[in-house]
Amino acid sequence: MSEKDIQRYKVAIIGLGPGGIGAALKLHEQNIPFIIFEKSTPGGKVNVAPRVDNYPGYKMIPGPELAMELYQRIVDAQIKVTFKEVTSLTKTDDIFTLFTQDGQAYEADFVIIGSGTKEKKIGLDKEEELLGKGISYCSICDGHFYKDLPVAVIGGGNAALKEAIHLSEIVSHLYLIHRRNEFRGQTNFVNELKAKENVEILTPYVPVEIEGDDFVQGLKIQNRETGEIKNLKIDGLFPLVGQDPNTSFVKIDGVLDEYKTIPVNLRTMETNCHNLFAIGDCLPRLIRQIYLAEHDGIVAANTIISRMK
């Protein structure tokens, strides 16, 4: 690719989740020119949150509705979104180079990474093969396929508990499988599930085999204390056992930690690399929330604005 083909920007933002949206609105407010990339759906993971109970200003709001409201702010501000996947990010001297999946190169003086996470795999045979054929990581997107059918949710955090609550309203029977007897998620969600007649909580169990050739037909689980095996007849399986960061495109040494998350200075959101910032869920943190991602985006944008003055 020749020099003239490279598009040059002051700032590049990767990801249009709450983090990227927070950063974009702040930069826009100060008339800083930037480009923002999104590979999939504006609003990021908020689109798959069945319900958001802790976003200041709302008692409860369905995730897709909040995602749409966040994106509307971008639309109203007439911010152009580049709907492309960033496939590589490098730095030479003081300039960052980003490539998108179509081979286009972009350069920027500052980069903000707000690329979030993807669901962790449970690591069983057939997990990839049966994705979309009974296996799903999103009840909001796929829950309706399992109306009046039995399903299983695997996991013990808030995301798994909320998915289970949402799915229990649709399916005939829901098994909630967790490897420990205690749940990491909120007690009120656990209690809500315990009170439901069509929910069966199975702990301390781990999944050992997914059954079915063309479609999920069952799940074999094993009790971690007694070794007892149970064969569950299910049509849908929702594994929600954690997240892996979307950071494989980062090709700059020393930016990622051993878990591929991006440590930052929390006062500036700057990474180990000068003028490279990271925000939201791709950071190493225990709590991943919408308002934290937005906060990070605003802090990163503010740091950039102050460096430009």
Ligand SMILES: Cc1cc2nc3c(=O)[nH]c(=O)nc-3n(C[C@H](O)[C@H](O)[C@H](O)COP(=O)(O)OP(=O)(O)OC[C@H]3O[C@@H](n4cnc5c(N)ncnc54)[C@H](O)[C@@H]3O)c2cc1C
């Ligand atoms: C089921 C569920 C329920 C939840 N419930 C709540 C809740 O009630 N309250 C709450 O506060 N939080 C909740 N969360 C967490 C919340 O959704 C996240 O903390 C928040 O969305 C993180 O924002 P982010 O901008 O860091 O990342 P994301 O929202 O993940 O956005 C990242 C964006 O980057 C894009 N992207 C990734 N890689 C690239 C690339 N290479 N090129 C271009 N674009 C890229 C992705 O497509 C995505 O749109 C929930 C999450 C889940 C899964």
